[in-house]
Every structure is written in structure tokens, then in C-alpha cells.
Amino acid sequence: MNLDLLKAAFVGFIRARGIEHHFRRLGRDMFRSAALAREVPQTIAQSLVCASQTKPDALLRQLGTRPGGLTGQEADTIRAAVGPHAVGHEKRLTWRVHLWHCYKNPFNLLLTALAAVSYFTEDMKAAMVIGAMVLSSTLMRFIQESRSNGAADKLKEMVSNTATVSRCGAAQDSAEPAPRHADASPHSRGSRRIELPIEELVPGDIVQLSAGDMIPADLRLLSAKDLFVSQAAMTGESLPVEKFAEHRGSAAGNPLELDNVCFMGTNVISGAAAAVVLTTGNRTYFGALAERVTATDRTPTAFQCGVNQVSWLLIRFMLVMTPIVFFINGFTKGDWIEAFLFGLSIAVGLTPEMLPMIVTSTLAKGAVALSRKKVIVKRLDAIQNLGAMDMLCTDKTGTLTQDKIFLERHTGILGAPNDEVLQYAYLNSYYQSGLKNLLDTAVLEHAELQREMALASAYRKVDEIPFDFQRRRMSVVLSEREDHHELICKGAVEEIVSVCTHARNGGAIVPFTPQLLAEIGATTASLNAEGLRVVAVAAKDLPPTKETYGVADESGLVLIGYIAFLDPPKESTAPALAALRAHGVTVKILTGDNELVSAKICREVGLEIQGMLLGAQLEKMSDAELALALEKTTVFAKLSPAHKERIVRVLHDEGHVVGFMGDGINDAPALRAADVGISVDTAVDIAKEAADLILLEKSLMVLEAGVLEGRKTFANMLKYIKMTASSNFGNVLSVLVASAFLPFLPMLPLHLLVQNLLYDASQIPIPFDHVDKEFIEKPQRWNPGDIGRFMVFFGPVSSVFDISTFALMWYVFGANSPDRQTLFQSGWFIEGLLSQTLIVHMIRTRRIAFLQSRASWPLMGMTLVIMAIGIIVPMSPLASYFKLQALPPGYFAWLLAILIAYGALIQAMKNCYTRRYGWQ
CATH class of the missing domain: 1.20.1110.10 (Calcium-transporting ATPase, transmembrane domain)
Known part of the structure; x- marks a missing residue:
């Protein structure tokens, strides 16, 4: 392996983008685990291996923490001792180094040579004028860049990534920084969960992970449930790897092969976990590698x-x-x-x-100027790419629509109102600990909240089967009485129906028949045609014989009914689409939602649908066939993250300058593939990290101004x-x-x-x-x-x-x-x-x-x-x-x-x- 090339690429990533973006672009051939291991000091590698092998209780004692987390005062004391959680190369250059960088371009060197020749030929006037040119050019650039860097730093502070941290102690602890979000769930047991900026983490902090999170530091897992992590940033492996609370493989000398250690710079694909922070800043695996390549110029x-x-x-x-x-x-x-x-x-x-x-x-x-229009520029070069963009791919939810989901209906399998469906949906949303999306929020904020909370308090959570984008469903297992467990599953209609064998029709449980399946399909299609997003709810009783459940248990379910959501279109969408079209930007909708819902929303906002393509159809096409289809297709529905990334990549290969706007973990691959990635300040960490621009208002009108x-x-x-x-x-x-x-x-x-x-x-x-x-x-x-x-x-x-x-x-x-x-x-x-x-x-x-x-x-x-x-x-x-x-x-x-x-x-x-x- 050419380690010089490795270093050059690594520094390009550190200075240009975020924690994960550039690694993936370099491919798996460059980032092999052994090569990275050689670049990292053995002391760090050995400490990670040692932490992996230490029992959790002993490790927590070594770090001076506890399962409920540190107190605010303890965290402040540790932070004062170890310093802030920041990779050294992300710090601003000193003014002397910055001034040298402003001077050392070929043009200034040429002028300096000319000034020297003039001086030695005793032409002092020419030497003075040339010197004035060099000085003015260098100082103007230095002053301008200093101002722009300062402005960019202030803007970036508005969009910092956060981590969910468990804090022990009273909420009124004066040493505790004011949390931006607090979780007083019934599972906290003496500690509370708060959202902290990643740079405030310290060794010993207990971090909660869920789908879409960036791994904020080097972590040792304490518990994990169906946790899949993308380590492409470190190893180049395209497939996510499953992580466990205990290392399950043979003794490993290479930390990247450890099952129970997660590394700063990677991200959670699915599942949930609790972990303890082992190291921060330049003492992380990521930071140590960065420290070895300080002298390499940016790509x-x-x-x-x-x-x-x-x-x-x-x-x-x-x-x-x-x-x-x-x-x-x-x-x-x-x-x-x-x-x-x-x-x-x-x-x-x-x-x-x-x-x-x-x-x-x-x-x-x-x-x-863009900051005044509520657009934060993470990378100055992206401004030109934004102006060159001729193709904008965007999700539907929150862009064309208001991004405010309302629970419109809760019905039985054939469309009749049904309160029981709402109860099951509420229990599922209340007890799931993964990534709560807008649908969960709409359920939890429903008008009948108080009655449902009383219902939820009667249950004990046994386990959870987290959401992922392949299954498109998630389940919780609850116990109301100790004589049985109840699995409640909600998700996409097709995925739920595929794991059901019966349905609850009225007061009876009936088996699926071709006629019943046809009626179910017609009912959900009619709801979709009204512009409603339909989520199916199913359940089944289980004997209380185990405390751990997996995807295999999502079978033989009983379909209970549906919850239907309304996401109204924004008033500003239609004029924004018209303005983008007038300025030569073609808008394409890339959504995982149903094609009927997508088509109705597009019609309401005046987006002409020239063609529609589903994810299943896309999979059967070659890139050449897809390229032809892209030119005459407006809406792409039922897409997976890989589908979105492929569409963006093919458009780019066809010579388009492609922008992609998204805010979810499923949008991160497409954000990385686009010429200009656009996200919002409320996006998940990995989406914000992959983006070049951050919108403070999720609106196409703001983007059109940009x-x-x-x-x-x-x-x-x-x-x-x-x-x-x-x-x-x-x-x-x-x-x-x-x-x-x-x-x-x-x-x-x-x-x-x-x-x-x-x-x-x-x-x-x-x-x-x-x-x-x-x-x-x-x-x-x-x-x-x-x-x-x-x-x-x-x-x-x-x-x-x-x-x-x-x-x-x-x-x-x-x-x-x-x-x-x-x-x-x-x-x-x-x-x-x-x-x-x-x-x-x-x-x-x-x-x-x-x-x-x-x-x-x-x-x-x-x-x-x-x-x-x-x-x-x-x-x-x-x-x-x-x-x-x-x-x-x-x-x-x-x-x-x-x-x-x-x-x-x-x-x-x-x-x-x-x-x-x-x-x-």
C-alpha cells in the first residue's frame, strides 16, 4: 500500500468535509485494516484491545463512572484534565502559519524573485513597487480569509452534531450544561438522558446509540440490540458489521476487528446500544491517525x-x-x-x-449572503457547485410538504374506525428506544395522549427489535401480566402483511385468504389515493419463556389495522418549483413513500409527473437503461438508500451537476454521492456530516435563493x-x-x-x-x-x-x-x-x-x-x-x-x- 497516498487522502477528508465523507470515496482497496493499524501508535491499539477484554463493571471503575453516567461536575473535572473532544487538525491555523499559506502561491513567489532581482540590480523603486504588490495581495487574502473563516466558524457552531448522554445526579446540578433536550423516560432509573454537543464528551460518559447516529468517540459497548455499524470510513467494507456487548471472535490484535468496540467516524445503520466513552480527541483511533499526517497538503x-x-x-x-x-x-x-x-x-x-x-x-x-438567506455553507467551494446545479433530487416529506405529520385516522383492516389500533400504535411508539421519526411523534402527540399514557404505564418493556431499511418495520415486546409477552409491530403495509398470517376483522381473528388480501390492498390504496401515509399495525401473544427477541420472531402476526397520517403540502412549494424550473433546475422526487401518496402530493404542488419508477423496477435495470429512464421520469417511489445513491450517481455520470436534499440516515449515501449535498439543521448526525450546505429552513424557496x-x-x-x-x-x-x-x-x-x-x-x-x-x-x-x-x-x-x-x-x-x-x-x-x-x-x-x-x-x-x-x-x-x-x-x-x-x-x-x- 502507498501510505503517502493514504495520508494525502486522509488529510483531504479532515480539512474538507466531515468525519465520514472522504473515507468512503477512496474505496476499500486503500483502507485496509492492517494499513491503518500500522499508522496508529501501538499504545492506542493496545488500550482498545485491553478495554474490549475487560469486564464492563471493572472498566467502568477504571474510568471513574457508573451505569447511570457521570454527574455534570465529574464531566467538567475530566474535561479540564483531558481537554475538549476535538481532533487537532480541525483547529484553526495560527496567524503565522495562515499568513505563510496566503503568501506561498506561485504568483507571489514569482513576484518575490522579481523584487530580489530588482534589488540586486539597484533598481530600488521597482523593488519597492513589487514588494507593495506582494504585501497587498498577501494581506488582502489573509484579512479576507480570516474574516470568512471566523464567519464560517460562527455559522458552523449553529449546526453542531450531538450525542445522547446519560447524566447521573439531580437535574438542578449547577455544573451541568443546559441540555437542549432531556428525556425523562421511565427507564432512566436515577439518571437522565440529555443531548450534548459531541465536543463536550469526556472519557467515562455513557452514550446511547440509535439508527442515524454518528459514533462520537471510541466506545466500548455495554449493551447492544441488533446493532449494525457502517465501518466503511475505517476499513472500506461496504457492508455494515454487527456489534455486540461482548467480543465473539478470537483474540484480536487489530482493534478494527473487535466486535464490542465502535470507532469515532463510523455510524449506526440500525439497532440500539449503550456504550461508555473510552477516549476522545487525538487519543481516539481516528484522532491518532490524523495526528500522523499533519504535514500533508489538502487534496x-x-x-x-x-x-x-x-x-x-x-x-x-x-x-x-x-x-x-x-x-x-x-x-x-x-x-x-x-x-x-x-x-x-x-x-x-x-x-x-x-x-x-x-x-x-x-x-x-x-x-x-447565503447565511442571511438561512443557508449555512460548510464548504465554500460548494457555493459554485450550487450555482452549477441543473438537477435537484429531493425527498417529498418536509420539502414539498409541511414536515408536520398529523395522525388523521386509525382504522381496522377494512377502513372502519378502530381505537384498538391507536392503542397498539401508541404502545409501540412509546416504548421504542431507536430513532423516533415524525410518525412516532404524531402518534405520541395525539389528542388522546393522557388516556394512552395511563395505558402504557401498565406495561413493562421486555425487548425491542429495532427498525432497519430492509425490513421497514420495528417491534417492541411488552409484558402486561407475567403470564405472557406481547409483540407489537408497525411498519410499511407490504412488509407487515408479509409476516402476518391472520387479521382481526371486527371482534374475530380470521386467516388470510386471497379475497381478504385483495380487500386489504384496496383499503390501503384508497387511503393512499387521498394523500395519506399508511402504516400497518400487527401483534401476537408469546409465552414468557425468553427475554431476548430477534427478527425471526416477527412471524405469524395478526394484522390489527392501520394508522393513516396527513402531511399537507407547503404553500411555498408551488412557486418555489416554478422558480427552480425557470432557472434551469430540474426537480426529481426520490422517496421511500408509496407511489399513490407521492403522485397526489406532486399534483397538489403543481409538479408535472412525466413518469414514475418504483424501487423494484429500478433494480431490474442496468445503469444504461436507468440513464435513459431518468431523463423522462419525475417521481421515484419506494426507494431504499442504495436506490437513491444509484440514481444520483447515474445522473452525475450522465454529465449533470446533481444536488441532493435529504435529512435522514437513508439519505446519507445519496448526500455523499451528489455534487452538492444539502441537509437541514434538524437532520440526523450522519446526514448533516455528509452535507455541504445546511438549510435552517427546510424549504425549496430557501434553496432557490441559494x-x-x-x-x-x-x-x-x-x-x-x-x-x-x-x-x-x-x-x-x-x-x-x-x-x-x-x-x-x-x-x-x-x-x-x-x-x-x-x-x-x-x-x-x-x-x-x-x-x-x-x-x-x-x-x-x-x-x-x-x-x-x-x-x-x-x-x-x-x-x-x-x-x-x-x-x-x-x-x-x-x-x-x-x-x-x-x-x-x-x-x-x-x-x-x-x-x-x-x-x-x-x-x-x-x-x-x-x-x-x-x-x-x-x-x-x-x-x-x-x-x-x-x-x-x-x-x-x-x-x-x-x-x-x-x-x-x-x-x-x-x-x-x-x-x-x-x-x-x-x-x-x-x-x-x-x-x-x-x-x-
Whole structure:
């Protein structure tokens, strides 16, 4: 195994996403248990093995805890001793390291080399100007990134993952942090369950696990019930593994093979468990591996690759053109030292040194704007992906609907009202300890709550068979009297019926017959057609011969009836869908719900259903067949998590930029597979961890606003790149022509550097510029080829007027000899700077600049200031310092004519370019 590759991938995951995302993408071939074990100190591995072998009571004593958990004061004392639960690499860089990272890009290194050459050739003025460029670029990026990182940290604090922790002691314990949620269930027995941020966990905490939870630290299981954990994050194994309270295999030297230890970074697929925290922070298996790879650079994201492609396009152009300028000036002027300095100045002029700062500040500004629209950006690069998104896959519940489930009916097997069904459903929801979803909440909050609570208190919970997405049902086993146990099961109608042999019809229990099954199907279909979500309830009596039950016991059940829920559509859904459609985003519904319910909701919100595909049909299709079906299908129903992930993956392979919006554990695979994963602040931990964006309001209207902001952000970045590329190309062409025919340099290296510094400063407010409506109508993507074509198309236009300025200075003002070169250089300095600044306004829009589309006031004001400085410097006492001189008044009349003609020609070329290639 290539451990360097392992390290690089691992750090990319630590810094870019969350605890689990990047591991899975690297595949099982890279993350073998043995390789990971070699990367982790033996002391940590040995301590985990030792904890696995220690009896639970003895282990709790070693950790200074008890089955009911620590008190708040004990937890605070331990936290003060061991520190917060945070992986070291997730901490902010020191300001010194951050400043170095802002400086060490190829462009700044090139400028520094040029400054050093100027210093040693005693050209102190050039050295000072170059130094000012390096300093300003580095400091602007440092300040902007510091502000954006601070804002991002504050935003991320709003979406912290939590763990369910048992706390021992009185609720009024003053040392206890205020819980966000407390569970005073009848099973607590002297302790209470609270939700704590993961970073507040300490060794000795007793953690409760259920489906959808992230494993928050390295844990030793104390009890487990049908607990299946996905360890793909650590081992690359695609299938979940079952965990037990005791290690059932042979003696293991590799902690990853232990049955009763769970690792930070993995997640619970199904089941429930109680566990004790063994280690936190860098002392976890995960944290120790992170600590071994501190020096590895982050793996570039797809967004960064796009920026890099554009950067290298400009750098390659610089590497070709600079030597040509150097040799032409060397041969024609005979001064190779001056030609060398001039060539280096051209290199600086062609270097997009402001690109990192412009990209960072534009993304940061977009993140702040999105935060005002209730969208938290976990990863800045995701903003561009959001703007490029052309396909949105989303669940139905909570997105199209209100995400507020109401228990509408409780009926017998043939649709007649039946209170007994409600009683069984209530007992099931009340006593289940796994992931309580909206359906459970609706049952527990039903109007007859007090009567049902009195009923529940008469029962004792014996065991539980947790929910999973394969069975799509869950059961509890209760005992009202000690002479029998009662298994109560609820879940999807098809899954419940498949394990039933009888039904309760009226007061009699009757066996299933083909006719009865047909009537059951017709009854549930009619409820679905009304837009109701139907959950079946079944039960059976069992002898009290055992205390542990499993999936095999879910057989021979008696169907009791159904509970039907209503999730009304949101009023904002229809206009949001229309807005997304108008902006080129196709919406597809991916749901595990019934196809009849899904179709009714879609019709109510105005989503045209072009086709419908069920999970069972999808399984029979190849990827090629599915790709064809995806183009003409709107609704996908009865999907499993694997189905959702496959749909997203196939859409991506077909060239779409896919967004996926989900909030459940069943959505996590699809969130990881999408180009931009979108979740909500109320989602389960693993969904929030896999997402790139977090919505504080689960609404497509909020998302539509985010899409538009993403496109504005990308449009402003593209403006800078197009401006820089076309302007630089035109300058170099002008320099080549002038160098070949003039007996002196058309502009001194110092002039080029000052002009470049001023031009760059004029573009600083681009992130705050307005964006034309047509720029945000369709998804936008990086296209380096289009940028190259744009550069070649518009660059020569400026050269036409540069050459006109050369002729003006040579023939009209007599600047045609080496002793009058300062006048010539001053004339081109002003014209070059003003035309470059004008191009900022001309290229920022395909409309008529200043008339049909005006820049924002910050950009307008900055360009006016820079143009004024460019005119004043040659006319001021500073002119001699910069080796410039005042120009005759007649020059400015010619200059105005040149700039007007330049603007008119650029506008004509824009119209021609747009008709042929499109503007963006």
C-alpha cells in the first residue's frame, strides 16, 4: 500500500468535509485494516484491545463512572484534565502559519524573485513597487480569509452534531450544561438522558446509540440490540458489521476487528446500544491517525481544479510570451539587462496575482449572503457547485410538504374506525428506544395522549427489535401480566402483511385468504389515493419463556389495522418549483413513500409527473437503461438508500451537476454521492456530516435563493478571469509590436508594475458587483476552453488602440527618439491604465455598459479613483520619481476619442461574440 497516498487522502477528508465523507470515496482497496493499524501508535491499539477484554463493571471503575453516567461536575473535572473532544487538525491555523499559506502561491513567489532581482540590480523603486504588490495581495487574502473563516466558524457552531448522554445526579446540578433536550423516560432509573454537543464528551460518559447516529468517540459497548455499524470510513467494507456487548471472535490484535468496540467516524445503520466513552480527541483511533499526517497538503476539490486550470492557462501563456518579449528587446535594443527586467515585468503583468484573493473574497461574500438567506455553507467551494446545479433530487416529506405529520385516522383492516389500533400504535411508539421519526411523534402527540399514557404505564418493556431499511418495520415486546409477552409491530403495509398470517376483522381473528388480501390492498390504496401515509399495525401473544427477541420472531402476526397520517403540502412549494424550473433546475422526487401518496402530493404542488419508477423496477435495470429512464421520469417511489445513491450517481455520470436534499440516515449515501449535498439543521448526525450546505429552513424557496446566490458568486469570479485574461493578452501583443519597431522600451519595468498594481486594485470590489439577470437564468460551470477563446477574441482589440496611441505619440507629439521616450511612455501609461480600467466595465456585462447595466457603487467608485490616480501621477511632483512626465493638454482630447472608439468597438465585438458563442 502507498501510505503517502493514504495520508494525502486522509488529510483531504479532515480539512474538507466531515468525519465520514472522504473515507468512503477512496474505496476499500486503500483502507485496509492492517494499513491503518500500522499508522496508529501501538499504545492506542493496545488500550482498545485491553478495554474490549475487560469486564464492563471493572472498566467502568477504571474510568471513574457508573451505569447511570457521570454527574455534570465529574464531566467538567475530566474535561479540564483531558481537554475538549476535538481532533487537532480541525483547529484553526495560527496567524503565522495562515499568513505563510496566503503568501506561498506561485504568483507571489514569482513576484518575490522579481523584487530580489530588482534589488540586486539597484533598481530600488521597482523593488519597492513589487514588494507593495506582494504585501497587498498577501494581506488582502489573509484579512479576507480570516474574516470568512471566523464567519464560517460562527455559522458552523449553529449546526453542531450531538450525542445522547446519560447524566447521573439531580437535574438542578449547577455544573451541568443546559441540555437542549432531556428525556425523562421511565427507564432512566436515577439518571437522565440529555443531548450534548459531541465536543463536550469526556472519557467515562455513557452514550446511547440509535439508527442515524454518528459514533462520537471510541466506545466500548455495554449493551447492544441488533446493532449494525457502517465501518466503511475505517476499513472500506461496504457492508455494515454487527456489534455486540461482548467480543465473539478470537483474540484480536487489530482493534478494527473487535466486535464490542465502535470507532469515532463510523455510524449506526440500525439497532440500539449503550456504550461508555473510552477516549476522545487525538487519543481516539481516528484522532491518532490524523495526528500522523499533519504535514500533508489538502487534496484539491473539483472547484479548485477548475480554478487551477484557468490559472495554468494564464501561466502557460506567460511562459510562452515572456521569453519572446525578452529576446526581441534584447536583439533590437542591445541592452540585455534592461530587456531581462522588462521581460520579468511582462511576466508580472501577465500573472493573475489577485485571482486567489478575488476567488476567496467572492466565495466568502457568497457565504455571508447565503447565511442571511438561512443557508449555512460548510464548504465554500460548494457555493459554485450550487450555482452549477441543473438537477435537484429531493425527498417529498418536509420539502414539498409541511414536515408536520398529523395522525388523521386509525382504522381496522377494512377502513372502519378502530381505537384498538391507536392503542397498539401508541404502545409501540412509546416504548421504542431507536430513532423516533415524525410518525412516532404524531402518534405520541395525539389528542388522546393522557388516556394512552395511563395505558402504557401498565406495561413493562421486555425487548425491542429495532427498525432497519430492509425490513421497514420495528417491534417492541411488552409484558402486561407475567403470564405472557406481547409483540407489537408497525411498519410499511407490504412488509407487515408479509409476516402476518391472520387479521382481526371486527371482534374475530380470521386467516388470510386471497379475497381478504385483495380487500386489504384496496383499503390501503384508497387511503393512499387521498394523500395519506399508511402504516400497518400487527401483534401476537408469546409465552414468557425468553427475554431476548430477534427478527425471526416477527412471524405469524395478526394484522390489527392501520394508522393513516396527513402531511399537507407547503404553500411555498408551488412557486418555489416554478422558480427552480425557470432557472434551469430540474426537480426529481426520490422517496421511500408509496407511489399513490407521492403522485397526489406532486399534483397538489403543481409538479408535472412525466413518469414514475418504483424501487423494484429500478433494480431490474442496468445503469444504461436507468440513464435513459431518468431523463423522462419525475417521481421515484419506494426507494431504499442504495436506490437513491444509484440514481444520483447515474445522473452525475450522465454529465449533470446533481444536488441532493435529504435529512435522514437513508439519505446519507445519496448526500455523499451528489455534487452538492444539502441537509437541514434538524437532520440526523450522519446526514448533516455528509452535507455541504445546511438549510435552517427546510424549504425549496430557501434553496432557490441559494442557487441564485451561487450563480452570482460564480459570475463575479468569471468576470475577473475574463477581464484579466483579455487585458493581459492585449498588453502583450502591444508590447511585442512596440518592441519590434521602437528604438526604446515602450514602457519601463517600473511603469508596468505600477500600472498592474493600480489595475488590480480597481478590481477588488468585483465580489460586490451586480450581476445581470441573464447570468443567473441557467446553471454555470467552469470552461477553461471558453476563457481561452474569449482571451484571444477580445485581447487584440485593446492592441489596436494601444498601437494607435503609439502612432499618436510618435507622429503627433514627436516622442520618436530615445531622449523623448519619457513622453512616449507617459502617454501609453495613461492610455493603457484607462483602457484596462474601462474594460472592467465593458467585460462585466454583455449589455451596453453604463446605460443598460451599471456596476455596483464600490466597483464604480474604485475604478474612478484608480483612473484619477493614473492621470494625476504623471502630472504631479511624483512624476520624476516614477520616471514619467506631464502630457500636453491636447493629448487628453485624443485620449478621450481613443477611449470612446475603444468602448464602441468592444461593444460591437461583444455582440458578435455573443451571437456566435454565447456570453457565458
